[in-house]
Amino acid sequence: MQDDMSGREVLRFAPSPNGWLHLGHAYSALFAFDMARRLGGRLLLRIEDIDIGRCREEYLEGIYEDLAWLGIEWETPVRRQSEHFTDYEAALRKLRSMGLVYPCFATRKEINDAILASGIPLQAWPSDPDGAPLYPGICKNMPKARLNELMWEGRSYAWRLDMEKAVREAVRINGGPITFHEDGESPRGDTG
Structure with missing residues (x-):
């Protein structure tokens, strides 16, 4: 995806903190990080924490630690989906209408x-x-x-x-x- 503001490519990694990261997550994160670097782009980390019943803070901390251990760097602030429910409600209202x-x-x-x-x-x-x-x-x-x-x-x-x-x-x-x-x-x- 291209960023409209800078023209730079934007890649993202969007894990859900409802369990520990596994090798598939590591591959996906490394792929996105490497692709962003090769394209001169940006890597965004988006936390898919909308499943309130299953998401845990310790899993979120584990995500940050594991990605840092892999040498992956991302832009801040991290976007947490749970902080944007009003945005989603507005979009859903529009889709419903x-x-x-x-x-x-x-x-x-x-x-x-x-x-x-x-x-x-x-x-x-x-x-x-x-x-x-x-x-x-x-x-x-x-x-x-x-x-x-x-x-x-x-x-x-x-x-x-x-x-x-x-x-x-x-x-x-x-x-x-x-x-x-x-x-x-x-x-x-x-x-x-």
């Missing part, structure tokens, strides 16, 4: 059950870079009356982005298709 998000009440078990019910083997189901199965959209077309009923009951939910609508809106705003080029090799071995 545009009709680009919908509430999803599905639990992880319900999501896995829906994938299994599809008849597609779990190993063949699309997954994210960490190997977790992608959401099958089970709440996407839920009738509004049912959504309201579940909300009224107090069921927990997460807001999900309707990608088809979001892409159409982005194309409309952009005045044409949106493209990107991925540099290097992805975790699955494909290139951009």
